[in-house]
Structures are given as structure tokens and as C-alpha cells.
Amino acid sequence: KAGVTQTPRYLIKTRGQQVTLSCSPISGHRSVSWYQQTPGQGLQFLFEYFSETQRNKGNFPGRFSGRQFSNSRSEMNVSTLELGDSALYLCASSLGGLAGNNEQFFGPGTRLTVL
Amino acid sequence: GEDVEQSLFLSVREGDSSVINCTYTDSSSTYLYWYKQEPGAGLQLLTYIFSNMDMKQDQRLTVLLNKKDKHLSLRIADTQTGDSAIYFCAETLGEDNTGKLIFGQGTTLQVKP
Numbered sequence: 001k002a003g004v005t006q007t008p009r010y011l012i013k014t015r016g017q018q019v020t021l022s023c024s025p026i027s028g029h030r031s032v033s034w035y036q037q038t039p040g041q042g043l044q045f046l047f048e049y050f051s052e053t054q055r056n057k058g059n060f061p062g063r064f065s066g067r068q069f070s071n072s073r074s075e076m077n078v079s080t081l082e083l084g085d086s087a088l089y090l091c092a093s094s095l096g097g098l099a100g101n102n103e104q105f106f107g108p109g110t111r112l113t114v115l
Numbered sequence: 116g117e118d119v120e121q122s123l124f125l126s127v128r129e130g131d132s133s134v135i136n137c138t139y140t141d142s143s144s145t146y147l148y149w150y151k152q153e154p155g156a157g158l159q160l161l162t163y164i165f166s167n168m169d170m171k172q173d174q175r176l177t178v179l180l181n182k183k184d185k186h187l188s189l190r191i192a193d194t195q196t197g198d199s200a201i202y203f204c205a206e207t208l209g210e211d212n213t214g215k216l217i218f219g220q221g222t223t224l225q226v227k228p
Contacts (some may be wrong), residue, residue: 004157033215043203043218056215090157092216101146101165102207104216106157 002027004093004107012113018079021110023091025072031055031096032074033104034066037088046089049074050096078112086114119206121219128227133194135222137187137204148216149178149189150203158203161189191224199226 005024013019025032033056034046045058049068066076072093078085088111092104118140127133139147145166150158164171164178164187171178177190187204201223205216 035216035218042220043205043216045215045217048215058215092158101163103148103160103163105160106150108157 004091004105006089006091006107006110008110009108010111010113012115013081014115015081015083017081018077019081019112020075020077021089021091021112023074023076023093023107025074025091025093026105029093029095029105030072031094031102032068032072033092033094034074034076035090035092036060037090037109038086043090046076081114083114085112087112119204119217119219121202121204121222123220124223124225126225126227127194129194129196131194133191133198133224133226135189135191135202135204135224137189137219139185139187139204139206139217141206141208141217143208146207147178147180147187148205149176150205150218152201152203152221154200161202194224194226196226196228199224 007022031050033048035043037043047066048056052068063079068074088109090106090109092106094102094104120138146163148163149161151161152158162173162176164180175192179188201221203218203221205218
């Protein structure tokens with residue numbers, strides 16, 4: 001079974017631009033979560049989507065948004081980029097059930113650099 | 116509160132056992148996870164433990180959970196150079212199973228030949 005895929009793997013943008021990152025979950029997984037990883041703040045939860053609905057959200061400004069499509073693929077968008085948005089963005093997929101263990105499997109990440 | 120703490124660095128000799136420690140604050144955490152991250156890669160799920168368990172063993176990995184002290188540890192037996200990586204513990208909060216994991220800062224494991 002193929003793992004979680006993320007595109008693109010690397011991205012360079014300038015301040016003020018916007019960016020869209022894509023995540024394809026493991027086949028059969030209906031939940032996609034997004035995380036930001038930086039040296040200073042570590043791994044921080046952005047949001048989670050299940051069946052095209054945002055089910056949980058972290059403490060990030062409204063410039064960070066996401067969506068999920070009917071095939072469970074997800075995109076996240078960051079508008080008006082700031083230097084501090086430079087990070088590794090990781091997505092994770094899971095079955096998404098609310099009961100029992102909900103193991104999350106991560107993709108390789110998208111490395112975003114904002115100049 | 117949401118807080119997971121780990122020591123930042125551990126160095127061991129090849130063949131020794133490694134013990135990576137983690138403390139968490141949410142007493143209602145249901146599942147606790149260990150992930151491994153190699154340079155330039157995403158996170159690899161190593162193992163997990165349910166909060167009503169004390170111990171879980173999976174080949175070279177042993178997870179110990181002390182719920183009273185909110186302390187979690189990962190023991191790697193016969194540590195190899197390929198085990199060099201950053202190890203993260205993570206918790207889910209209470210009954211919240213909606214994909215939100217709270218991660219520690221990560222422990223860098225250095226394995227010397």
C-alpha cells in the first residue's frame with residue numbers, strides 16, 4: 001500500500017506571496033492532519049480534516065487554511081507569507097475513527113522557505 | 116494543560132541500550148506514541164501504548180508507562196548506528212481522537228560505533 005505523499009517537496013516563496021501544499025493520504029484513510037515543524041517551536045498542529053470537514057484546529061492565524069476533497073486528498077494554503085512561515089509542513093493520514101487507536105502516518109513533508 | 120517534555124540529547128555506544136524519557140501533563144491522555152525522524156524525512160510511527168497499559172514490547176522496543184507520574188519511556192535494546200535519529204513522544208488529549216497530537220521537543224539519539 002502506498003504511503004502518504006506530499007507535493008511539492010521543496011518550495012521557495014517571497015514574503016507576501018501565497019502557497020498551496022498538497023497531501024494524498026493512504027488509500028482508505030479519511031482523516032488528514034497538518035503540522036508545522038520549526039526548530040524553535042517544534043511540531044505544532046495546524047488542523048485536521050475528516051470527510052471534507054474541518055474537525056479540529058490549532059492556534060494558527062487565519063492566513064493558514066485548508067480543505068479536503070471527496071477522495072480524501074487535502075490541501076493547505078498559506079496567504080500573505082511571512083519569514084516565520086519557513087518550516088517543514090507535514091501531513092498525516094489516519095482512518096479517522098473517534099473510538100480506539102487512531103494511528104497517524106506521516107508523509108515526507110514539504111520544505112517551505114520564505115525569502 | 117498541553118505540554119510534553121523530553122530531554123534533548125542522548126549519546127550511547129553501539130550495542131548498548133538506549134532509554135529515551137518523556138513526561139506529559141494531560142492525565143486523561145488515551146494514547147501515547149513514539150515517532151522517529153531521520154534527517155530530511157517525515158515521522159515514522161514506531162509504537163504506541165494505551166493509557167491503561169504499563170508496558171508494551173515490540174521486538175527491540177519496550178515502552179514503559181507510569182501513569183501516576185505521567186512518565187513515558189522508550190527503551191531500544193542493542194542500539195545500532197541506524198537508530199541515530201530524533202525521537203518524539205506524542206499524546207492525544209483525553210477523549211479527543213480527532214487527529215491532534217501534542218509532541219515533545221524531540222530527543223536526538225547519537226549512536227557511536
